[in-house]
Amino acid sequence: MAGEPEADCLFCKIVTGEVPATVVRETETTVAFQDINPQAPCHVLVIPRAHYPDAAALAAAEPAIAADVLREAGQVAAERGVDGTGYRVVFNTGTGAGQTVFHAHAHVLGGRGLQWPPG
Secondary structure, X not given: OOEOOOOOOHHHHHHHOOOOOOEEEEOOOEEXXXXXXXXXXXXXXXXXXXXXXXXXXXXXXXXXXXXXHHHHHHHHHHHOOOOOOOEEEEOOOOHHHOOOOXXXXXXXXXXXXXXXXXX
């Protein structure tokens, strides 16, 4: 069921502490941790504690938690010192867009020039 932890979900296991991660922020509704394959000096993932397969599903079911994820992305950028120089928040949705873990998550990227268009 959407919102409930999934036994085979890597990010659900990070939320429960079953899988270790370098957590940089936690709230009642979100967890933020360093990406294991960083693409920029600041590359942090912000996830909802509740399981939804992608950002669209999260926003449709829990708009307040989707807002929490975005608010935390801004807090991560501020704490990492990239809010003044610019940062990117990316939600990959679907395999064609590069989503590999099907638990909604925002990538917070900064600390280097980010070209447009990406990828």
